[in-house]
Amino acid sequence: MKLPGARQLALPAAVLAFGIFLPLLAPAYRTQMAFLWVMIVFALTWDLLGGQMGYNSFGNVLFFGVGMYACVVIQRDVHLGYYSALFLGMGAGAALATAVAALIGSGLLGLRGHYFAIGTLGIGIAAAEFTAGWDFVGGGSGMVPPLYPGAVGARESFFYYLCFAIAVFTFPVLRFLYAGRFGLAINAIRDDEDKAEAMGLRTTHYKTTAWCVSAFFLGLMGGVVGNLLGFVDPREIAFASSTYGVWMVLMAILGGKGTLWGPVLGAAVFDVTQELFWKYLLGWQRVALGLLIVVIVVFFPRGILGWARERWPERFGQRAEEPAAEGGT
Amino acid sequence: MTPILEVEHVRKSFGGVVANKDVSISVPPGKIYGLIGPNGSGKTTLFNSIVGQHPVEAGSIRFEGREITRLRVPQIARLGLLRTFQQTRIYRGMTCMQNMLISVPPSELGWRSVYRRSSAADERKAEDLLRFVGLHAKRHLPGGDLSFGQQKLLEFAMALMSEPKMLLLDEPTAGINPTLINDLLERLRQANRDFGITLLVIEHNMRVIMELAEYIYCLAHGELLAEGKPEEVQTDQRVLDAYLGAT
Numbered sequence: 210m211k212l213p214g215a216r217q218l219a220l221p222a223a224v225l226a227f228g229i230f231l232p233l234l235a236p237a238y239r240t241q242m243a244f245l246w247v248m249i250v251f252a253l254t255w256d257l258l259g260g261q262m263g264y265n266s267f268g269n270v271l272f273f274g275v276g277m278y279a280c281v282v283i284q285r286d287v288h289l290g291y292y293s294a295l296f297l298g299m300g301a302g303a304a305l306a307t308a309v310a311a312l313i314g315s316g317l318l319g320l321r322g323h324y325f326a327i328g329t330l331g332i333g334i335a336a337a338e339f340t341a342g343w344d345f346v347g348g349g350s351g352m353v354p355p356l357y358p359g360a361v362g363a364r365e366s367f368f369y370y371l372c373f374a375i376a377v378f379t380f381p382v383l384r385f386l387y388a389g390r391f392g393l394a395i396n397a398i399r400d401d402e403d404k405a406e407a408m409g410l411r412t413t414h415y416k417t418t419a420w421c422v423s424a425f426f427l428g429l430m431g432g433v434v435g436n437l438l439g440f441v442d443p444r445e446i447a448f449a450s451s452t453y454g455v456w457m458v459l460m461a462i463l464g465g466k467g468t469l470w471g472p473v474l475g476a477a478v479f480d481v482t483q484e485l486f487w488k489y490l491l492g493w494q495r496v497a498l499g500l501l502i503v504v505i506v507v508f509f510p511r512g513i514l515g516w517a518r519e520r521w522p523e524r525f526g527q528r529a530e531e532p533a534a535e536g537g538t
Numbered sequence: 539m540t541p542i543l544e545v546e547h548v549r550k551s552f553g554g555v556v557a558n559k560d561v562s563i564s565v566p567p568g569k570i571y572g573l574i575g576p577n578g579s580g581k582t583t584l585f586n587s588i589v590g591q592h593p594v595e596a597g598s599i600r601f602e603g604r605e606i607t608r609l610r611v612p613q614i615a616r617l618g619l620l621r622t623f624q625q626t627r628i629y630r631g632m633t634c635m636q637n638m639l640i641s642v643p644p645s646e647l648g649w650r651s652v653y654r655r656s657s658a659a660d661e662r663k664a665e666d667l668l669r670f671v672g673l674h675a676k677r678h679l680p681g682g683d684l685s686f687g688q689q690k691l692l693e694f695a696m697a698l699m700s701e702p703k704m705l706l707l708d709e710p711t712a713g714i715n716p717t718l719i720n721d722l723l724e725r726l727r728q729a730n731r732d733f734g735i736t737l738l739v740i741e742h743n744m745r746v747i748m749e750l751a752e753y754i755y756c757l758a759h760g761e762l763l764a765e766g767k768p769e770e771v772q773t774d775q776r777v778l779d780a781y782l783g784a785t
Contacts, residue, residue: 385653
């Protein structure tokens, strides 16, 4: 986006202020509001691969679930104070998710285009079935994280701000990556991977790094969400391919994939719409959601931001005269 | 002078079709060499074998005296041996400047330097090279919006950006406006003279290759048919027969 200096800071500042004061406006909806930030992290981390690098992953939910289980297992088995165990668990979850990404990435990221998408399709389902049969992590009945020790009502605020903090942490890290040569490198992989290899780019290294960064933030968020919901289930929550796994993709596409702000916008629009469906169209919410998906794909194939760029190129278009170095909007 | 590129007895077949049968060529550093031959004679296959696109069945390929037969495409590219594609390949969704900025020499895309922003020096160099190929005015347009000929020029500029030691060009003038061909030839000579890049050029346009190259290899049916200075190759009866289909 072509924004002058002051306005360039205005948008992040406004989002920051919005995030800080949001729970004060409607304290009853803090859990739902926390999910707004969860969704934003979902969309942002998906777009790192799907939008910027052209690798459409349907398996990213794996890292979310791995982080969630790792965190809750640490909280259960490591006898520390509540907060120490929680933060240790979140760290372990993020680390384990990153390690898993590096491990499976070396094989899966060798697949191109549709083959990669199909190859990742089964990951979440396989992980859910595997976990459901593993008694150490509670099997099919899931796990319950330890009770929050604070006052009644403080729990929601605590986890809301934790989700918010992770989202606020994710955004500048991605912005930094996209602004550097790394951003250009993954864009190059998206446009023509054979050419990138012929030019000597270390494509395997960049692809694995991108997936690991994505997995890190998803793993971190997983631990928090497990605690926020107070319950961890393999199929419906941790490795929920048909909900979170698909939503990640949709939100990024809705907002405009391959842009920095697009996924944020897409996640916000999607999350709010979804909550409204649940509230006002109960019983029909799944149908409405399905229709929304169709509308997104048919009318906004390039996303809200992509559509806005076509309509008002001078406002949202790529800059015309300055050197183009940033991968973001 | 020791050759910069030595191809010895290379063999490559696809199923029953032998695309390269015992091909040996060598290119000394700092020169412009040509590779000609009728369609399907194995020129592009030889390029692909050299840059590691596919494994060869026999023979060896050395670059600057170093064995590269078993290396893979990006590794060979990082040694400074680059190729351009017959069906031009650029990054279509990225602007010309971005195309150039990601084509910096491999040393600038190392484990740490890849996370830095493009330097002002890189941007100047990118602009200079785009001016060199006459695309400066289009620098903020997506590569995919350029015409085929312009994409070829962009691909050439990207290759120069990466400061290779040697460049394999697959039909650089195909699809280029005839009035621009002389201009492009001058650019190729300049790249050779001023940047010291050794060139090996596949070309179908006889006028172009005879004018550009100082030494020419001619392939036919996957075998080396003739070699020599342009005037020698031009008058070689076997070459004429191959082109006229008399074999």
